[in-house]
Amino acid sequence: MKSTASQRQQIYKLCNYDSELKASLVTQITGDPKLNSTTHLTVGEAGRLIKILCTNWAAFDIKNAQHKYILSLMRQAGWTTEHETRGTVADLARLSGWLKSMRSPVQKPLMSMTKEETSKIINALEHIVKWEHNKNQ
Numbered sequence: 001m002k003s004t005a006s007q008r009q010q011i012y013k014l015c016n017y018d019s020e021l022k023a024s025l026v027t028q029i030t031g032d033p034k035l036n037s038t039t040h041l042t043v044g045e046a047g048r049l050i051k052i053l054c055t056n057w058a059a060f061d062i063k064n065a066q067h068k069y070i071l072s073l074m075r076q077a078g079w080t081t082e083h084e085t086r087g088t089v090a091d092l093a094r095l096s097g098w099l100k101s102m103r104s105p106v107q108k109p110l111m112s113m114t115k116e117e118t119s120k121i122i123n124a125l126e127h128i129v130k131w132e133h134n135k136n137q
Helices: 005-014 019-030 043-054 065-077 092-100 115-135
Strands: 080-083 087-090
Touching: 005 019, 005 043, 019 043, 065 087, 065 092, 065 115
Parallel strands: none
Antiparallel strands: 080 087
16 A cells, blocks of 8 residues: 555655655665655555654764764764753754765664764764864854
């Protein structure tokens, strides 16, 4: 059975109305590069995609040195938010959204990444920090 209209709308909304990202995710779910529209998804595939998009991809292991460095890079890049009791903290919602986007070199949850994949994320964030620093000079 084909995905429902409400599932297709929810997927588009969860992709922040980014048609490229939506098409890429549909291709990944179906495994067919020719299928890039949510109308090509089954109800089950659409449900899996919605679950993936609702997952916090920025969950991290504080004991992992790479993850701690990512938090540091986020603060250096200005990817922060205010917390009631902890003050300024890394904006994990922003990181999660970025990891899901086409701008991320690895599109998967941080906790599912290998050391090599995490290194790619670190490299990209280091470039973002450098760009932000040069922009503010």
